Amino acid sequence: MSDLAPRLSELWVYLAATPLLGLTLTLVAYQLAFTIYQRSGCKPAVNPVAIAVALIVAVLMATGTPYSTYFEGAQFVHFLLGPATVALAIPLYSQLARLRRMALPLMVALVVGSLTACVSAIAIGWALGASFESVRSLAPKSITTPIAMGVAEKIGGLPSLTAVLVVTTGIFGAIAASTLFNVLRIKDPAVRGFALGTAAHGIGTARAFQVSEETGAFSALAMCLNGILTALFLPLLFRTFGA
C-alpha cells in the first residue's frame, strides 16, 4: 500500500506527457456539461462551454498541470474549428434563396452591428482604464476564434487573451440573447439569429441551431460575414486611429 502513491504519480507523469489526457479531459468535461445543459431543459443560462471550461480549469489547477501540457491534447479539438467553419457553407447553401432576397437589409444590419461591437468594446475598455494590449485584444471579441486571433496579432493585441475574450463573449451572448430579444420585442427568428451571430459568433450560432435551423442559418451567415468584415476593417481602423 505504501508504494501506491509514487506509482500513481509515476503513472500521472506518464499520462500527462501524452495528448490522450488533455483530449479525453476535454471530451469528458464537455459531455458532462452538455448533459447538465440538457437536464436543465436547455436553459441558456446553463451554458455547456462555461461549465466545461470551469470543470477543466478546476482539474488542471488541482493537479498542477500547466495549460501548455493540457493544450498538447486539446489542440485536436481546437483544430476542428477549421473544418467546422468550412462546414458552415451547408446551412448557408440551404437558406440561400431567402438570404439572397434579404441581401441588402442583411448587409446594412451587419455593418451597423459589426461597427457597434468593435467601437463600443474599445470605448468602454479604454474609458475604464484597460491596458493597451487588453483594448487591442478586446476589439475583435465578437468574431469567431480563428479569425479573431489572427486579427489580434495584426493590431497588437495578445491572440491567446483574445481567444479567452471571444469565448467569454460567445457564452455571454448565448445566455443573454433570448432575454434581450424578448425585452426588445424582437420576434422574427431570422432577425434574432442574425443579431446573435453578429455579436456572439460560433457559440451564439451553436445556441441558435439548438433553437431552430432557420435561426441557426442566419446566425451562421452573420458569423461568417462579420468575421470577414471585421478582419478587413479592424486592422485599417487601428492603422488610421491607432496611437
Next chain:
Amino acid sequence: MLSALTLLLLLQLIGEVFVQCFALPVPGPVIGLLLLLGLLLWRGRLDDHLRHTANTLLQHLSLFFVPAGVGVMVHAARVADEWLALSAALVGSTLLSMAATAFTLQFLLRHRRREEAQ
C-alpha cells in the same frame, strides 16, 4: 462521413494556400467556406453524407471553443487586475451590438414589407 470530412479538410487546405500565396487578411477556413459554397452552387445539389457530416460538426460547434476558453488560466493575473474594464466592455458591447443589429434589420425588413404591400 470520411469522404465529406476529406472534402472539408481539402477545402480548408486550399484556403490556407490561398491566404499564404496572396497574403489575404482572412483566415484559411473562411476561404474554404466560400469555396465550398461556390462548389455547392456550381453542382446545384447537396449530398446526404455531406449534409450529415456538416450537421454533426455544427451540432457540437461549442465543444471546439472549450480548449481556447481554458486559456483563461494563462491570463488569470491580467483578468484579476482588469476584470471591471474587461467584463464591462464585453457585456456592454455584446448587448449593444446585438440590439443594434436586430433593430436595424427589423426596421429595414418592415420598411421593405410595407413597400411591397403598397
